[in-house]
Amino acid sequence: MLNQTVISIQNLNHFFGEATLKKQILFDINLTIKAKEFVILTGPSGSGKSTLLSLIGCLRSVQQGSLNILGQELNGATKEQLVQMRRNFGYITQSSNLLDFLTVQQNIQMSLELQPDFSVQAARAKTVAILESVGLREKIDVYPKNLSGGQKQRVAIACALVTQPKLVLADEPTAALDKSSGRNVVALMHRLAKEHNSAVLMVTHDHRILDLADRIVHVEDGKLGLALNQELSLMLPGFDEALLEKANTKPTVLTYASEEIIVRQGEPATKFYILLEGDVEVFQDFPDQPTRLLNRLSRGDYFGEVGLLRGGKRTATVRVTKNSEVKVMVIEEELFQLFVNNSELTSNDVVRRLHQRVMTSHLSKALPNVDPSEIVAIASQSKGSQYKANSIIVQQGEFGDRVYLILEGEVEISVIDQGESRTIQLKSGEHFGNVQFFDGQNYPVNLRAIACTDVELMAINRDSFCSLILKSNTNSDIVASVLHHQFLNL
Numbered sequence: 122m123l124n125q126t127v128i129s130i131q132n133l134n135h136f137f138g139e140a141t142l143k144k145q146i147l148f149d150i151n152l153t154i155k156a157k158e159f160v161i162l163t164g165p166s167g168s169g170k171s172t173l174l175s176l177i178g179c180l181r182s183v184q185q186g187s188l189n190i191l192g193q194e195l196n197g198a199t200k201e202q203l204v205q206m207r208r209n210f211g212y213i214t215q216s217s218n219l220l221d222f223l224t225v226q227q228n229i230q231m232s233l234e235l236q237p238d239f240s241v242q243a244a245r246a247k248t249v250a251i252l253e254s255v256g257l258r259e260k261i262d263v264y265p266k267n268l269s270g271g272q273k274q275r276v277a278i279a280c281a282l283v284t285q286p287k288l289v290l291a292d293e294p295t296a297a298l299d300k301s302s303g304r305n306v307v308a309l310m311h312r313l314a315k316e317h318n319s320a321v322l323m324v325t326h327d328h329r330i331l332d333l334a335d336r337i338v339h340v341e342d343g344k345l346g347l348a349l350n351q352e353l354s355l356m357l358p359g360f361d362e363a364l365l366e367k368a369n370t371k372p373t374v375l376t377y378a379s380e381e382i383i384v385r386q387g388e389p390a391t392k393f394y395i396l397l398e399g400d401v402e403v404f405q406d407f408p409d410q411p412t413r414l415l416n417r418l419s420r421g422d423y424f425g426e427v428g429l430l431r432g433g434k435r436t437a438t439v440r441v442t443k444n445s446e447v448k449v450m451v452i453e454e455e456l457f458q459l460f461v462n463n464s465e466l467t468s469n470d471v472v473r474r475l476h477q478r479v480m481t482s483h484l485s486k487a488l489p490n491v492d493p494s495e496i497v498a499i500a501s502q503s504k505g506s507q508y509k510a511n512s513i514i515v516q517q518g519e520f521g522d523r524v525y526l527i528l529e530g531e532v533e534i535s536v537i538d539q540g541e542s543r544t545i546q547l548k549s550g551e552h553f554g555n556v557q558f559f560d561g562q563n564y565p566v567n568l569r570a571i572a573c574t575d576v577e578l579m580a581i582n583r584d585s586f587c588s589l590i591l592k593s594n595t596n597s598d599i600v601a602s603v604l605h606h607q608f609l610n611l
């Protein structure tokens with residue numbers, strides 16, 4: 122049910138006008154949308170978005186090509202069949218199109234009256250429930266003129282979703298709203314559509330809500346494509362369109378099938394990848410250990426930066442998750458460096474993720490029994506920091522509320538143990554911290570840490586680190602040895 126195809130369009134063309142005035146508006150459109158997907162349709166004015174939406178909404182007849190909705194072919198459908206099909210849809214337009222002479226409840230009830238199993242009692246219960254989910258239960262008997270713009274749109278969402286439609290079509294639903302109400306309205310629509318298993322196709326020019334989409338498609342001159350610039354601006358916060366225009370290379374899109382390998386550990390790194398659709402898994406091979414799953418990535422993630430910024434070799438293998446199909450935007454190294462070098466925002470984001478990933482890899486190696494998602498969660502809360510050679514990282518006597526994991530460089534640790542001073546050299550992948558961690562108190566540290574070279578570290582919150590160590594305790598000997606070796610017996 123969840124993977125059910127709601128819309129399947131193949132080779133769709135559409136024309137306006139007759140004879141010599143005949144003009145093609147849509148060209149060879151291909152698009153599939155599945156249940157629960159939230160798809161945003163963007164494109165310049167006059168590019169054909171509304172025409173496409175009206176065809177999908179069964180407000181026009183298909184002229185050429187295939188438009189299949191919920192398993193029914195609509196090329197050749199009669200007017201009655203189109204009307205019948207529309208009952209499966211919810212519509213949300215720019216201005217809420219509520220009827221001013223009806224109360225909120227009566228407006229919502231109108232949507233329900235078209236349903237075959239309509240009953241007044243059930244309709245009232247459904248209306249109350251949907252108004253509760255849009256946060257407007259107390260407005261049930263109010264007339265639309267007494268609602269704000271954002272509240273009207275929330276009622277419009279209630280009208281569109283109360284029938285649990287398989288497909289919601291939204292045309293610029295935030296156009297009349299300010300930034301925060303616009304975003305709230307779309308976030309609400311997103312949540313409710315997922316809860317009701319509805320697919321959503323939303324036309325918008327509003328760039329502030331693009332990150333809420335599962336997928337963005339773009340119409341230009343009647344042709345459909347992926348919205349690569351919009352995707353870039355979502356993933357790389359300092360994306361600059363002018364820079365892309367000047368660059369010698371442009372991003373391309375590649376598709377990979379279930380379980381196909383996109384990058385392989387050990388191979389040279391020359392490209393950066395942005396995940397547009399589907400899911401991947403990241404694996405790493407460590408010497409003398411079984412291959413380990415490090416991370417699962419989905420739309421909204423990128424990968425490939427570790428190899429490009431560290432040593433030029435792939436440090437992990439990225440493989441398409443079983444039964445997923447993946448679309449990635451591929452960016453050549455030169456273009457990636459251009460983005461990173463020209464934007465502090467992008468550079469910070471990429472370096473932050475790189476630190477988290479190197480940390481994930483080190484911790485996964487040290488703690489083989491911990492679920493990768495727990496390590497990723499702690500890595501995403503940890504902070505990277507850099508120290509110049511000879512600088513002090515931890516001063517003896519400071520409070521020890523964190524553990525330090527060395528990502529790059531070497532650190533010299535001095536410990537005074539029973540009146541005797543001992544020194545040890547730690548390197549990338551090793552960690553240090555307070556010896557008394559495990560009784561929950563903040564004791565002063567009895568060690569001093571100095572950077573021997575330039576050093577990059579991740580500071581991990583003490584309690585998070587302890588919880589990870591304790592979760593790895595399926596083999597208590599390993600835990601005991603990790604603790605003993607890393608903290609007690611320096």
Ligand SMILES: Nc1ncnc2c1ncn2[C@@H]1O[C@H](COP(=O)(O)OP(=O)(O)OP(=O)(O)O)[C@@H](O)[C@H]1O
Pocket residue numbers: 137138146164165166167168169170171172173
């Ligand atoms: N009924 C019609 N007869 C002739 N041409 C039309 C008709 N409707 C739309 N067009 C033309 O088709 C093209 C696409 O229009 P459409 O409304 O689909 O664009 P759009 O991308 O939705 O634009 P906007 O973002 O401004 O709403 C435009 O060139 C428009 O002038």
